[in-house]
Amino acid sequence: MSITITLIIQGFALFLVAWLVMKLGWPSIIGAIEERQKRIADGLAAADRGQKDLDDAKAQALEIVREARTKAAQIVEQANRRGNEVVEEARGTAVAEGERLIAVARDEIATQTSRARGELRNEVAHLALAGASQLLQREIDPKAHAQLLEELATRIAATR
């Protein structure tokens, strides 16, 4: 037995079947395989992406919490400062008001004192005049003795 026409035709028949399989069967098999590969690749990529997203979200959350903490600390500090300021301001206002009131009271006291002193001086002058007129049993001419009276009143005021 050697290479014959028979063998060559057998070879062609196999080739034909192989060609048919290549045309009809192979694409669906390779298609299924490729689709499967794609699904696996997509799945793995999606998993990676999900993991990355999760990591990002975690980092972001940490960042936000840190920021919020910093901001809260700032706000507390600000509030404390403002509170101190308000207290200082109030203290300053109160002291000024107190001083003002004291000054007003002093003025009042001075005014009242000088007025009382004037009234007293007049009254003493009248009393002295009345006493003298009774002692002399006669009218003193206020006009004629005005200088004397004035001098007397001044002395009384000075002896107070």
Added chain:
Amino acid sequence: MRTMAAEGPENMTGYISHHLVHLSTGEGFRALHLDSIFFKLVLALFFIVLFIGVARRATSGVPGKLQCAIEMLVEWVDGLVKETFHGRSQLIAPLALTVFCLTFLMNFMDMLPVDLLPAAAHHVGIEHLRVVPTADLSTTFGMAICVFLLIQYYGIKHKGLGGFLTEFVTVPFHADGIVAKILLAPANLLLRLIEEGVRPVSLSLRLFGNMYAGELIFILIACMTLGASLGSGLTYVMGPLQLIAGFVWTGFHVLIITLQAFIFMMLTVVYLSMAAEHH
């Protein structure tokens, strides 16, 4: 090239019978079909190298096309086994996969041009060569015997030796009384022995018959241009006819070899499943 004068019934008979002789050594019981053994070993080696190679390089990432193809095959077989075999076993699915792939590969040798390897062998001085191991009853019966032994092993493993032996005389005819049980025991035993004996025979003969017939038809188709020469007008009539017949039968045979490999695998799983299940 043979001459037209040499063509005739004797020549055709000679061609056919020449194709059906094994390359063997030894006589009678000690005969070894070297060709079947050789091709089976080569194909088994191919299978092992392919699958273990792919398994070694298997990635959990995006698999290559070959890995994908083998994964699909493995998943398919695994699914079939899970549907059929309800017990738990580490062996069944790999066994089924091996049975299917190896049977398919051996069957696939039928696809090669029927004269190709024998002609090549002729040049290195080997006179007879049959390339389809499953068209050899020794191969198919050997596989069926392995399955048979596994069936018995699974029966004992899942039911215990006592349960396994009791089943021989209590199934399929169930009885309530002791007397009835004893009366039915011989019938049960006989049926069981027949059943067990028939399984390997039917399993091996089915595969062998299909492959042998397929091979024979390829040989008969080849006879159309037997001894033809380019000088003869008949060659130009029979040549295309042989091509068409060979094409049609090769295409049809692709289905047969796959189907037979599938049947052999399924029956193996079903038998093992039956052996493992309690009646």
